[in-house]
Amino acid sequence: MALLEARALVKRFGGLVAVNNVDLDVEAGEIRGIIGPNGAGKTTLFNLVSGALRLSSGTITFNGEVISGRKPSHIAKAGLVRTFQRNAMFPNYTVLENVLLSRHTQIEETLFKAIFGTDREEEERNRARAREILEFLELDIYANEQAENLAHGHQRLLGIANALAVEPRLIMLDEPVAGMNPTETAMVTDHIRRLRDEWNMTVILVEHDMRTVMEICEYITVINFGSKLMEGTPKEVSQNPEVIEAYLGSEEIDI
Template sequence: MLEVNGLSKQFGGLKALSDVSFSIRKGEIMSLIGPNGAGKTTCLNLVTGFFKPSAGSVRYCDYDITGLPPYAAAQRGLVRTFQKTNVLRGLTVFGNVLTDRYRHGERSLWRTFFAGGVQRERQLRDEAAALIETVGLGARMNTDADSLSCGELRLLEVAVALGAGPRLLILDEPAAGLNTHEADRLGDVLKGLVKEHVEAMLLVEHNMALVMAVSDHIVVLDFGRKIAAGTPLEVRTNPDVVTAYLGKPAA
């Protein structure tokens, strides 16, 4: 679904990303990991059009989307979340997801309500409720987003992203701030999504227990370069990865 070839980004004299390549197949969860400052979020910004690459290309579902604006990528089904939780705090859980379903729908809000769109309105509401159930927040459907725990906010953010109708869902540190139980719950939700709701997923995450539990394939960055790729077991035992995270042993 996604082919990243020789992707590079330079800010003045700083090389933030250098010649990074990887691909994601349908039905796969791929994780992009590395120490702080490794270039993970820069890579996501290049893939989703928030930055234009200095070199390289991005192909999504056989389309060259290199440098395509974020809204255009999202319209094609390439949808991402961000490190900072981004939900509408003044709305309920249901209101947040329903709002995103309106934005994804082919009708304007005016046509939905006033131009014979009663059936479509009912469909959108049913779809929003189903997405909320999918992420395990059914019991919190009518709760204000302000009242949710950190873990519940992360799940709501995933539901809102699903409301945009992604084919490839990109999540930037979805487990940030979660305890072990919340991260395990999130992992179960993510694995279920690839089976039922999205065609593939790209995950950037520091929680290694979550990464190892949900990933089919892992790519490791360090100082803007790809230093390893493979299955969770292959990456876990790769000496270059161990050195990148733990440093070189004392002589």
């Protein structure tokens, strides 16, 4: 059984079918890419899996548990979290505080509980874990910096740190290298690979930067008009005429 099994997912917005009967199986330890043209339904698919949007129909099983219909906080606690395209979640707090606050806000349902709901021992544990995450992502030198002062690449990395704070098994990254220069892209790509290799994390990413997708994903799902067009290795995807037609306007994918 795959770690994530999505069956016949459908999402309708009024008359528009944004996600149309999509199956998705992701094995533990995979780095999976989801690609497709603008408006194909990638973000909607992400939101369905993370629980941010309610399914019109379909079932999602994660780690053997049915998670469809559950709240995002429940899904996060079960070990599946997503990042967002926006920068730092709590811009006026330090980097370390961001990771601590994220852990609480993603798995607790009220801000009160998030802020006051933990005992000292648990808080110590959370703090130690937050430091470990920052070290892993080489953000520890910024631990006491205000988040909004970080460079763009580091802010996006902090988004990943915030997601890791709930200690997930599967992390969904929404355009992790969007707007980055080549140095930042290389840094983030390297960390994504290390997350899988060293922390056994399963990763799903939506990304427009084809070079990054081809470089780090061993398997890619292509979405077009809300439906799955194909799945395959980067090589299979980049050579598939339907994909080239749909996604790249008949230009070859540059790998």
